[in-house]
Amino acid sequence: MSLESPAALWGLASLALLAIFSLWRQAAGRATVPSLLLWKRIPERNPPIRALRRPKARWELLLQALAVAAAVLALAGPFVASEIPRPRRVALVLDTSARLRQGGRIDRIREEALRLYDGPLSGDRRSVFAAAPSPRRLDRAGLAALGPVDEHVDLEPLLAAARQAADHVLLLSDRAPAGVDARLFGSEGGNVGITALSVGGGEIFARIANHGAVRDVALVVRIDGRETAERISLPAGGERAWSRKADLGGAESVALELETGDGFPLDDRAGAVRLGTAEATATVTGSRDPDVLRALGAVEGVKLRSEGEALVSVGVDAVPGPASFRVRIHTPLGASPGSPVVLRHPLTAGLESRASELGRVGELPPEARGGDPLIAVGERRVAVLRGTELHVCVDLDPARGWPAFPSFPIFWANVVDFARKGAGEFAVLRTGRPFALPPGSAVAAASEPGAIWSLSDSGDFLAHTAGDYLVRRAGGERRLPVGLLDARESDTAGETRSPGWDPARPEGREPEPARLGGWAAGAALGALLLAWLLERRRD
Amino acid sequence: MLFDEAFVRKLEALRLAVRRSVSGRRAGERPTRKRGGSGDFVAHRSYAQGDEFRAIDWNLYGRLGQLYVKEFAREEALPVRLAVDTTPSMAPKFDFARRLGAALALVASQESPSGALAEIERLRLGAPFLPVAPARGLLVVVSDLWDESLRGALAEGRSEKAVIHVLSPEELAPPFSGKLRLVDAETGESRVRFVGDEERAEYRRLLAAHCEDWRSWCFDREINYLRCASSTPLEEVVQVYLREAGVLE
Numbered sequence: 205m206s207l208e209s210p211a212a213l214w215g216l217a218s219l220a221l222l223a224i225f226s227l228w229r230q231a232a233g234r235a236t237v238p239s240l241l242l243w244k245r246i247p248e249r250n251p252p253i254r255a256l257r258r259p260k261a262r263w264e265l266l267l268q269a270l271a272v273a274a275a276v277l278a279l280a281g282p283f284v285a286s287e288i289p290r291p292r293r294v295a296l297v298l299d300t301s302a303r304l305r306q307g308g309r310i311d312r313i314r315e316e317a318l319r320l321y322d323g324p325l326s327g328d329r330r331s332v333f334a335a336a337p338s339p340r341r342l343d344r345a346g347l348a349a350l351g352p353v354d355e356h357v358d359l360e361p362l363l364a365a366a367r368q369a370a371d372h373v374l375l376l377s378d379r380a381p382a383g384v385d386a387r388l389f390g391s392e393g394g395n396v397g398i399t400a401l402s403v404g405g406g407e408i409f410a411r412i413a414n415h416g417a418v419r420d421v422a423l424v425v426r427i428d429g430r431e432t433a434e435r436i437s438l439p440a441g442g443e444r445a446w447s448r449k450a451d452l453g454g455a456e457s458v459a460l461e462l463e464t465g466d467g468f469p470l471d472d473r474a475g476a477v478r479l480g481t482a483e484a485t486a487t488v489t490g491s492r493d494p495d496v497l498r499a500l501g502a503v504e505g506v507k508l509r510s511e512g513e514a515l516v517s518v519g520v521d522a523v524p525g526p527a528s529f530r531v532r533i534h535t536p537l538g539a540s541p542g543s544p545v546v547l548r549h550p551l552t553a554g555l556e557s558r559a560s561e562l563g564r565v566g567e568l569p570p571e572a573r574g575g576d577p578l579i580a581v582g583e584r585r586v587a588v589l590r591g592t593e594l595h596v597c598v599d600l601d602p603a604r605g606w607p608a609f610p611s612f613p614i615f616w617a618n619v620v621d622f623a624r625k626g627a628g629e630f631a632v633l634r635t636g637r638p639f640a641l642p643p644g645s646a647v648a649a650a651s652e653p654g655a656i657w658s659l660s661d662s663g664d665f666l667a668h669t670a671g672d673y674l675v676r677r678a679g680g681e682r683r684l685p686v687g688l689l690d691a692r693e694s695d696t697a698g699e700t701r702s703p704g705w706d707p708a709r710p711e712g713r714e715p716e717p718a719r720l721g722g723w724a725a726g727a728a729l730g731a732l733l734l735a736w737l738l739e740r741r742r743d
Numbered sequence: 744m745l746f747d748e749a750f751v752r753k754l755e756a757l758r759l760a761v762r763r764s765v766s767g768r769r770a771g772e773r774p775t776r777k778r779g780g781s782g783d784f785v786a787h788r789s790y791a792q793g794d795e796f797r798a799i800d801w802n803l804y805g806r807l808g809q810l811y812v813k814e815f816a817r818e819e820a821l822p823v824r825l826a827v828d829t830t831p832s833m834a835p836k837f838d839f840a841r842r843l844g845a846a847l848a849l850v851a852s853q854e855s856p857s858g859a860l861a862e863i864e865r866l867r868l869g870a871p872f873l874p875v876a877p878a879r880g881l882l883v884v885v886s887d888l889w890d891e892s893l894r895g896a897l898a899e900g901r902s903e904k905a906v907i908h909v910l911s912p913e914e915l916a917p918p919f920s921g922k923l924r925l926v927d928a929e930t931g932e933s934r935v936r937f938v939g940d941e942e943r944a945e946y947r948r949l950l951a952a953h954c955e956d957w958r959s960w961c962f963d964r965e966i967n968y969l970r971c972a973s974s975t976p977l978e979e980v981v982q983v984y985l986r987e988a989g990v991l992e
């Protein structure tokens with residue numbers, strides 16, 4: 205055994221202090237006398253120095269001396285030399301971004317990680333971090349089963365976790381942030397891919413990136429399966445916007461596909477789909493009030509149906525049918541005194557100054573009062589919007605003033621427009637981006653095996669792999685395409701580089717001496733505790 | 744058995760000494776002022792109604808023509824009460840005190856068998872200790888006399904009394920020294936103090952004064968007083984010291 209700081213042994217001199225101190229504070233011995241009668245009469249005096257007793261070999265004193273000696277030893281830093289190499293703390297961070305699918309690099313990264321794990325790092329404390337799909341720490345089995353995800357992986361959280369867990373962090377990717385030691389697996393460049401897509405307002409808009417030389421590519425556009433193609437020219441190393449006007453009034457889906465012939469087809473396709481119905485259809489449940497039917501029918505483009513899924517469904521004192529937007533009209537039980545106030549909202553556009561023409565209104569029933577108020581009488585809520593449901597408490601009886609509301613068709617025109625903008629828009633889903641599904645719909649399954657997706661607590665759908673997913677909703681199932689549209693993944697080139705740090709070299713694995721300071725400190729504490737207990741017991 | 748055969752025989756040769764005549768309920772060997780019984784002739788007196796006819800001295804009647812009855816000295820047993828201190832302060836010398844008490848009970852039982860010996864044998868340290876002097880007879884108290892209230896009990900009654908002051912060697916010469924917590928065996932009261940040669944010498948002086956105070960107090964009240972160390976052989980105490988002190992004869 206050796207000492208890191210032998211000078212600390214001078215602290216053993218404190219044992220002499222302990223002896224002096226114990227002399228000074230000798231505990232009074234106990235003597236039972238038949239009576240204190242005579243002893244009380246004897247005057248007390250301070251004991252002379254020569255009368256101090258020699259410290260007895262008491263256990264307390266022995267333990268105290270032991271505690272002091274152990275504490276001094278702990279300060280001296282005792283250690284025993286060892287020949288066993290010290291394990292290093294090494295973390296491997298694996299990038300599983302979608303672009304690494306190109307050229308099978310993700311498999312090479314996994315194989316390299318396994319080689320390091322089982323080989324040069326086998327004597328070290330290894331940690332493996334990857335985001336497949338979310339940032340996590342992997343064990344050996346998890347590493348062996350690691351696969352790619354079709355999204356961009358943010359490396360910063362992984363690197364931060366790895367830096368906390370290890371002294372050496374090695375990134376396996378195709379590019380590395382500054383200051384990070386990495387084994388990089390580059391690939392051929394020149395990828396062409398779709399990086400953005402939006403559909404709406406009678407237009408299809410896309411951004412197409414080209415990481416290679418100037419070239420022409422064929423772009424296939426499919427609207428509800430009807431296919432057209434055109435050739436577009438792409439500038440070198442840049443991005444171009446592409447758009448096309450189209451009649452999308454009745455269309456349910458739009459898809460774009462590039463014919464690039466590159467080794468990374470994942471970003472060559474993108475799609476958009478309507479989750480609601482495209483047609484401006486309406487249904488009425490409950491009392492089929494002729495004025496309501498007439499007003500709805502007066503809105504341009506609205507087709508009235510008797511049943512089935514619709515864009516708008518109105519329930520007059522009844523639950524509305526399945527629809528992207530539902531309006532429930534409650535007949536008031538009594539008139540609310542006061543003048544109604546119409547608040548500004550797309551649903552009340554053009555009605556703000558005509559509140560006095562609303563006719564007889566009342567307060568909504570308690571179960572329907574939650575949501576954003578649209579019309580109120582004092583504190584009472586007459587109309588509220590809750591998600592995709594509108595509740596209105598207004599009397600439709602003509603004898604009580606309903607026909608006196610001349611702007612009623614304007615209100616229904618607002619409702620239809622609002623429903624179209626909400627559920628009727630085209631949705632473009634990207635991997636790694638949460639998407640709020642319409643109320644009443646849920647993802648049933650992925651159309652391809654091995655797909656990775658999840659639902660958040662709030663019901664948002666998040667796909668980690670590209671492909672088609674089936675969404676179940678009131679009107680039936682609908683195919684929901686999810687494509688890779690992250691611009692950062694379209695550049696597949698990266699670079700090839702070996703790490704600056706060679707895990708096979710022995711640096712950092714110097715044998716570590718077995719330090720005994722902790723044990724000595726523990727012994728000191730234990731002895732001190734025992735001494736204290738003994739002293740308490742004796743008292 | 745507290746004593747061996749030889750010691751018992753020596754005890755049988757002894758008896759408790761009293762200065763005054765005694766009076767008790769039982770007939771015994773002690774002369775009393777009472778007349779009657781079958782003891783030695785004391786005097787004649789005139790016959791009175793109720794006297795026993797057999798007490799009439801017919802010879803005197805023949806000579807004097809008057810009825811006289813003979814009076815004899817009545818011998819009665821000595822009422823003896825033995826009180827052995829059982830308070831906690833007696834702990835180091837209780838065995839000695841109990842054996843001493845038993846020896847005295849054995850001596851007393853020769854005159855008048857009683858349960859005193861059995862009572863002494865049953866005594867346990869910590870039992871209540873309340874010496875009460877008999878109306879007449881002898882009270883023997885064996886104690887360390889640390890309880891000053893004993894003076895009151897000893898001062899009461901007209902009976903003869905004897906006090907045997909027993910002290911242990913540790914009381915006579917405290918063996919301890921240094922910084923000590925002295926604990927009163929009787930009260931549990933404690934006091935931390937230093938005890939050195941000076942303190943021990945002062946203690947011995949005060950103890951001697953304490954014993955002398957008891958001795959003179961007993962002397963003033965015609966109480967036999969004997970001080971002895973519990974380390975003294977019991978036979979020596981009984982055969983020598985108690986006889987010298989006039990407790991035994």
